[in-house]
Amino acid sequence: MKKRIAVIFTGGTISMKVDERLAAAIPALSSEEIMSMVTNIDRIADIEVITFGSFPGPHMTPDRIWQLSNLVKETISRHEIDGVVITHGTDSLEETAYFLDLNINSSKPIIFVAAMRNSSELGYDGPSNLSSAICTATSDDSKDKGVLIVMNNEVNSARETTKTHTLSLDTFKSMEFGPLGIVDNDEVIFYRNINKHDHIETDHFEKEVTLIKACVGCDSKYMQYAIANGVKGFVIEAMGRGNVPPEMVDGIKEAIQKNIPVVIVSRCPMGRVLDSYGYPGGGKNIRDIGAIFGGNLNGQKARIKLMLSLGKTTNYDEIKKFFEIGVYK
Numbered sequence: 001m002k003k004r005i006a007v008i009f010t011g012g013t014i015s016m017k018v019d020e021r022l023a024a025a026i027p028a029l030s031s032e033e034i035m036s037m038v039t040n041i042d043r044i045a046d047i048e049v050i051t052f053g054s055f056p057g058p059h060m061t062p063d064r065i066w067q068l069s070n071l072v073k074e075t076i077s078r079h080e081i082d083g084v085v086i087t088h089g090t091d092s093l094e095e096t097a098y099f100l101d102l103n104i105n106s107s108k109p110i111i112f113v114a115a116m117r118n119s120s121e122l123g124y125d126g127p128s129n130l131s132s133a134i135c136t137a138t139s140d141d142s143k144d145k146g147v148l149i150v151m152n153n154e155v156n157s158a159r160e161t162t163k164t165h166t167l168s169l170d171t172f173k174s175m176e177f178g179p180l181g182i183v184d185n186d187e188v189i190f191y192r193n194i195n196k197h198d199h200i201e202t203d204h205f206e207k208e209v210t211l212i213k214a215c216v217g218c219d220s221k222y223m224q225y226a227i228a229n230g231v232k233g234f235v236i237e238a239m240g241r242g243n244v245p246p247e248m249v250d251g252i253k254e255a256i257q258k259n260i261p262v263v264i265v266s267r268c269p270m271g272r273v274l275d276s277y278g279y280p281g282g283g284k285n286i287r288d289i290g291a292i293f294g295g296n297l298n299g300q301k302a303r304i305k306l307m308l309s310l311g312k313t314t315n316y317d318e319i320k321k322f323f324e325i326g327v328y329k
Contacts (some may be wrong), residue, residue, distance in 0.1 A: 057089025220251030
């Protein structure tokens with residue numbers, strides 16, 4: 001029997017074409033128009049189309065991601081649905097995918113897919129990516145792997161994947177570990193598994209979480225401004241192994257003293273943070289103050305995780321466990 005796959009359309013380049021008046025791509029294609037380009041997919045699966053919206057990637061908001069997460073939970077809970085495929089804009093795809101990866105605990109496949117070229121361009125990659133995503137969703141081997149991203153015939157984990165290039169079709173990569181598998185001849189083939197599956201199941205999330213990138217000459221004024229204006233959490237993309245300019249230390253101290261968690265990740269594209277350096281602003285210094293280390297998550301994903309963590313609890317030790325358990329002693 002063919003499996004039944006729900007395809008949820010949220011927008012993105014996959015649904016765009018060039019408006020001649022603007023000489024630029026805008027949302028234009030309906031869900032049905034996109035599906036009509038995925039030829040012979042009825043031989044693989046029975047498709048149920050659900051239209052969530054037609055949002056460019058930068059137009060996704062935490063509230064919209066939350067609504068999408070609830071829609072996916074509702075859809076995946078139906079016994080007749082074997083998997084869910086979600087189309088999305090590439091600019092914010094990794095954040096939405098990771099949000100759902102953390103917030104939804106289901107054995108059924110949940111697959112994100114997108115396009116780098118709009119339907120007016122030569123080599124429009126939307127239909128081929130969508131067909132690969134549907135093939136992945138129909139496979140029993142895709143179960144219990146968390147949320148997956150399928151692009152350019154590669155299968156990656158939502159936790160590990162980031163957008164690496166503004167133009168390339170293979171922009172989504174797991175830079176440290178490589179893809180989980182590939183889609184070849186309408187079949188998904190997995191070469192490795194992902195062992196770590198964090199879940200933060202909560203009926204609330206905290207939007208007031210700020211992401212700051214540390215750079216030469218940074219000080220505490222942005223943190224102090226955010227604290228004065230009601231921020232509930234910080235993620236700092238620190239330098240290297242997890243170090244910041246010493247002028248940022250006062251802002252970190254003030255936040256922690258006011259029970260505002262500060263999560264430290266690295267602005268480097270690969271590698272985890274570690275408390276290797278003890279000088280003022282070094283990783284050991286700011287961890288001793290009370291900063292939480294975020295492993296090898298990038299800034300945008302650490303922010304998503306902190307938003308959900310704060311939705312579940314404001315207890316420092318519990319939030320620290322969400323980020324550090326199994327990663328640090």
